[in-house]
Amino acid sequence: MPVTVTDYLRPSSLKEALALLAEDPAKTIAVGGGISVVLSGAPRRVRAVDLQHTGINEIKKTKDELCLGAMASLDDLVKSPLCGKFAGGVLCEGLRTAATEPIRRLITVGGNIVQCYYWATLPPLLIALDGRVHLRSVEHRRTVKASEFFARPPMRQLDRGELITEVSFPLLPKRVAAFEKLAKTSNDYALIHVVVSYVPKRGKVSDARVVVAACTNLPVRCAEVESYLEGQTINFAVAKEAGQLATHHVKLRGDFRASSEYRRRVLPVLVQRALLKAAKKQDDFITNR
Amino acid sequence: MMTGGPMQLNVRINGVAHSLEISPGAVLGDVLRRLGYTGTKMGCREGHCGSCMVLVNGKPFNSCLLLAAKVEGAEVTTIEGLGDVRNPHPVQEAFVEAGAVQCGFCTPGMVLVTKALLEETNHPSEERVREALSGNLCRCPGYVKIFEAVKLAELKLAKRSTNGKAQPGRPSKKSR
Numbered sequence: 001m002p003v004t005v006t007d008y009l010r011p012s013s014l015k016e017a018l019a020l021l022a023e024d025p026a027k028t029i030a031v032g033g034g035i036s037v038v039l040s041g042a043p044r045r046v047r048a049v050d051l052q053h054t055g056i057n058e059i060k061k062t063k064d065e066l067c068l069g070a071m072a073s074l075d076d077l078v079k080s081p082l083c084g085k086f087a088g089g090v091l092c093e094g095l096r097t098a099a100t101e102p103i104r105r106l107i108t109v110g111g112n113i114v115q116c117y118y119w120a121t122l123p124p125l126l127i128a129l130d131g132r133v134h135l136r137s138v139e140h141r142r143t144v145k146a147s148e149f150f151a152r153p154p155m156r157q158l159d160r161g162e163l164i165t166e167v168s169f170p171l172l173p174k175r176v177a178a179f180e181k182l183a184k185t186s187n188d189y190a191l192i193h194v195v196v197s198y199v200p201k202r203g204k205v206s207d208a209r210v211v212v213a214a215c216t217n218l219p220v221r222c223a224e225v226e227s228y229l230e231g232q233t234i235n236f237a238v239a240k241e242a243g244q245l246a247t248h249h250v251k252l253r254g255d256f257r258a259s260s261e262y263r264r265r266v267l268p269v270l271v272q273r274a275l276l277k278a279a280k281k282q283d284d285f286i287t288n289r
Numbered sequence: 290m291m292t293g294g295p296m297q298l299n300v301r302i303n304g305v306a307h308s309l310e311i312s313p314g315a316v317l318g319d320v321l322r323r324l325g326y327t328g329t330k331m332g333c334r335e336g337h338c339g340s341c342m343v344l345v346n347g348k349p350f351n352s353c354l355l356l357a358a359k360v361e362g363a364e365v366t367t368i369e370g371l372g373d374v375r376n377p378h379p380v381q382e383a384f385v386e387a388g389a390v391q392c393g394f395c396t397p398g399m400v401l402v403t404k405a406l407l408e409e410t411n412h413p414s415e416e417r418v419r420e421a422l423s424g425n426l427c428r429c430p431g432y433v434k435i436f437e438a439v440k441l442a443e444l445k446l447a448k449r450s451t452n453g454k455a456q457p458g459r460p461s462k463k464s465r
Contacts, residue, residue, distance in 0.1 A: 003314065004314065005312075005313040005314030006294070006313070007294075007296075007313060008296055008313035008314075008356075008358045010358075010361070031356070034354070034355065034356040034359060035336070035354050037314070037356065038314075038316055038353075038354050038355075038356065039335065039354070048313065048314075048356075048358075050358065050359065052359065099336075100336075100339070100423050100424030101349070101420065101421060101423070101424060102336075102339070102342065102348075102349045102350050102351050102402075102424050103336050103351060103354070103424060105348060105350060106336075106350065106351070106354055106355065185423075186423065187423055187424075
């Protein structure tokens with residue numbers, strides 16, 4: 001038996017929405033774009049709280065951060081000049097592949113990270129670009145690092161009545177990043193996501209992030225690869241070795257879309273490509289400076 | 290999806306104001322079809338095929354995934370809102386003339402997305418056309434003739450705006 005929506009509530013402010021979520025948290029769900037409500041097979045009777053008019057859809061840049069409201073859609077992000085300029089455009093490049101344009105209009109920032117389907121595009125980008133998740137309930141506010149937030153299923157991270165209101169990325173102008181996705185078509189479900197980022201220091205890698213997703217149940221950072229890359233100059237041999245290391249240290253999932261064996265063969269190639277792409281951006285950055 | 294007690298929805302469909310009683314969990318596509326707008330085809334019900342595409346405030350949405358409650362106060366355009374056999378919209382004419390229609394099941398979605406695209410930009414690049422139509426699957430003639438139809442529609446709309454031709458009329462009840 002699928003979800004039964006008993007009431008559909010349209011709060012006009014965040015305060016009102018949080019109060020409604022706190023009233024009966026076990027039987028109340030927050031609705032962003034609504035896709036997971038429509039497609040959910042979980043047999044539940046729920047009150048739906050639509051967040052459309054709660055004012056948390058803003059995309060803004062502060063002195064130190066790029067902030068994305070939880071109700072901004074992935075399509076809003078793809079078309080936002082602020083997002084386009086951030087991290088060399090890797091955010092827009094990645095999110096453009098998340099789904100078709102009409103579906104991107106329905107996927108919200110909050111929904112994409114709280115549902116965190118294994119093929120979701122925003123979670124690995126958030127981890128690789130040092131993002132933070134901002135949560136709020138009637139009683140408190142808290143901020144969690146993306147790498148901690150996705151350490152276990154996000155639904156279990158949320159306290160009762162708690163809501164994701166925003167995610168933010170620090171503005172790190174020197175960080176270069178690259179995104180790779182394997183899927184059967186350009187906007188189909190991902191079979192593998194790879195996002196790499198690092199800060200180039202005198203041509204060498206510093207503070208590397210190598211994040212693998214879609215071939216794992218939750219997005220993961222490859223600590224062994226990151227340690228290996230520290231202080232290295234990216235070239236073909238280094239990128240190839242990093243790819244091999246990633247394959248050996250990540251537990252890969254197998255499902256009806258692709259077997260773990262298949263993913264094991266392809267993952268090193270994508271890590272290699274992502275690193276070489278990032279190195280190219282580093283070179284372009286130096287050339288254009 | 291099963292739903293609870295009814296709720297009120299105020300929406301304009303093809304320019305006509307409606308005050309409807311809907312189930313809170315109903316999707317827009319089902320609501321439209323119950324009203325007789327059967328040009329909106331419910332295909333996969335998972336957002337893959339795009340045959341259920343409608344325009345909400347001028348932007349394409351998969352009506353199989355869109356909760357009807359979310360279009361409160363919005364303007365919804367279905368294929369019936371574009372034109373009819375006697376007075377077709379230039380995009381509809383282009384699809385017929387380019388031979389971009391075979392079984393016709395995907396066509397309403399394709400036409401609506403094309404209309405939205407050509408309102409966004411009157412001269413889209415081929416890459417932009419492919420991206421805009423990537424959410425609409427056709428399993429009959431393939432996409433070459435559909436892309437040709439988009440190009441033809443572009444020319445027709447440009448010609449119409451040069452000539453200052455009036456918008457096609459509202460669909461007659463007979464054509465539904």
